[in-house]
Amino acid sequence: MDPHTSAQDVSRCDLCETAVVQMHCDTCLVNLCMACVGDHMMPDQFKKHEIVPFQLRKSTPLYPRCTTHSKERCEMYCYQCDISVCNTCIASDHHLGHKFITILQILDEKKNKIIKAHTELKETIYPTYQDIASDVQNRMSQLEKEYGDLSTAITKHGEDLHREIDKLVKKLKAEVDEMKNTQLQTLQKHLDEINKKIFDIEDEIDAVNATKDSNDLSKLFSVKLSLDKYKKLPPKIVSCTPKFMPGKVQEKELHDMIGAVTPSSLTSGDYCYSMKFSLPEPESVTTIYTGYRYLYNVACLNDEEIWTSGDDNTMKLFSINQGSLLKSITAKSGKIPCDIAVTKSGDLVYTDYHKKSVNIVKNKKTEKMIKLQNWIPLGVCNTSSLDLLVIMYSDDDNKQTKVVRYSGSTEKQTIQFDDKGKPLYSSSGYYRYVAENRNLDICVSDSHAREVVVVNQAGILRFVYTGEQNKSFCPRGITTDSQSHILTADIYNDCIHIIDQDGQFIRYIECALKNPYGLCIDTNDNLFVAQYRNIQVKKIKYLQ
Structure with a gap:
């Protein structure tokens, strides 16, 4: 019976081709009988052969060959260079002072x-x-x-x-x-x-x-x-x-x-699909101390820096990883900014309650973008179309609230009433914030009405979220993520509400928050929470 063609024959030694296999070389992937083990190892005595019982073959990791020293195998890993290295590489000047670990230490991590x-x-x-x-x-x-x-x-x-x-x-x-x-x-x-x-x-x-x-x-x-x-x-x-x-x-x-x-x-504007996965347990990643007496707002400049504003006339830029103050900008009027946002080009925008204006900071110079008459600006946000959304209320006796879309300083759209002519937003109260969802819905947190009001791009009412029945809802800052979730800060219940794009409650984020106020999300869906009384910004990971 031919041992190489018969499916019924036992495994034979790859060297003598006659004896029954008993051992295996995991280095060379060769089957061996006991008598041939020595013959297999003799030609290259300096090569490290991993000889294991045949039943345990492939149990030894197959180390990669070194790209610099072809006869060496890489058993170590260089953190700085992010590559596997051999012993000769370690001894070279190229990796002088670098940190090494055995390559087996990262095996499980890589597999996981x-x-x-x-x-x-x-x-x-x-x-x-x-x-x-x-x-x-x-x-x-x-x-x-x-x-x-x-x-x-x-x-x-x-x-x-x-x-x-x-x-x-x-x-x-x-x-x-x-x-x-x-x-x-x-x-x-x-x-x-x-x-x-x-x-x-x-x-x-x-x-x-x-x-x-x-x-x-x-x-x-x-x-x-x-x-x-x-x-x-x-x-x-x-x-x-x-x-x-x-x-x-x-x-x-x-x-x-x-x-x-x-x-x-x-x-394809009003609705979009959502990834069907459960949210992991939220995890606090970083805390940044801001130095205000009270902290109001936070806005992401990028994935490494955030703008903040509080109870004085300065807006501060912080490094997220270092927690260090990078720069400060003083509001032109000398008054407290009502809300802040960052444009797609990285310019800082803020609303001035006292001067009834929306201002932008470009190249270290503050310019007045929008000057209002008989209206006071509150919340502001940037949109995917590079417009600005500003929520404002009138300063006359007939109190009204509306959201206005601007392209530069030009008014493009006003959202104020539903299809029956009734006001969408409450007529009093100072705390109102606005955000645009990925499906282009316009989301407003109305603290006085204790609700989140969501309209579509055309300004047609989609739904109103009033919180869960077992809690007295008091929303402040609002933001949205890449999955079209809507997140709003509940200041007195020390939590963040997450609802889906259709207004269905998903879960709370708590993470030992104290009086959460302003919210923003970076490009990796990390949540930043400005905490009102303990004046800290907390970075929270809540998505996969």
Whole structure:
């Protein structure tokens, strides 16, 4: 029986090819009998062979070969250079004074990261994209039905009219078909893009499956995962089916008798998908002492620096990692800023309650962007379209509150009343803050009304959040994250409320907070909380 071709034969020694395998060299990946172990090790006595019982093969880590010294294997890891190194490398001047650890010390850490990434890909990201694809497919089926009903209504109405109007009926149906095809083509393209992402995720999962149980460090270090590009989910396209509006048969033009079809729409602005994962337990990462008597606001300049404002006329820039004061800017009026924000270009914006103005600090110079008449600015925020949203109230006897969108100093939009003409916001109280969500909703925390009011981009009311029933809700600062969560500070209950984009409560963040006031979030979804009385900014990690 041929030992190399028979599937029923026992494993044979790779050297003599006759004796039964008893040992294994994990260094060379060679099967050996007891008699051949010495012969295997003799040709290169200086090479370190890892000989283990055959049943324990692959238990020894496969050290990577040194890229500088090809005959050496890397058993150490250099922290400063972030590479694996051999003993010859360690002895060289290139790594003089560097910190080393054995490469086995980071083996478990590296495996755990890969396993965690694999779990997130398989259990969170992949199912989410599958749900998105299913949602788009269901909407396409619904469109087919709705457009079919629309065509039937048009046909039925056309049958009631004279033959001379048949041509116009056909024209209307052609318009409907064109609208349907346009929307279906757009949704199909959207679905194709989502399916491509799903295939890419499957490839990532397969790549991790191929290496996650391996002890081959070269393979482990070669795994390059990029989860961030999948975490930013595609927009959810919301279609609006046109309606058929039949006309009455009167002495009018035939077009009026047939009626008209309302324009169709296919938008992605008002709603977006959310990643379906549970929030981990919030963790306080860093605390920064600010030196105010009372601390009000915080705004991220970038992932390393934050602006703050408190109960005096200075706005302070701090290093997040060092906790050190980097610079201070004094408000031009000498009064306390009401709120602060940072533009996309990194300029500081603040509202001046006493001067009724919105100011910007550019190149160390303070300029007046917006000067108000009969209105007092309160909260301010930057938007994804580079506009500014300012919430303000009138200084006359007929107290009113509104949110105004500005492009530079030009007023573009005013949001004040609901569709029944009733005020969206309370008419009194000083504490009101504004933020824009990822789906372009405009979110306002109204402390006097004890509620968060959310309208869509057009200013149409979506929902009002009034807190949980077992707590007296008193909101202050408000911000949003990459998952379209809305976070608002509850100053007297010492916590942060997290709600989703539809106003459903998710959880509280507590983390030993004391009177949380201002909020902001950096590009990595780290939350910064300005605490009113203990004048500290606390950095909190609450997302994966």
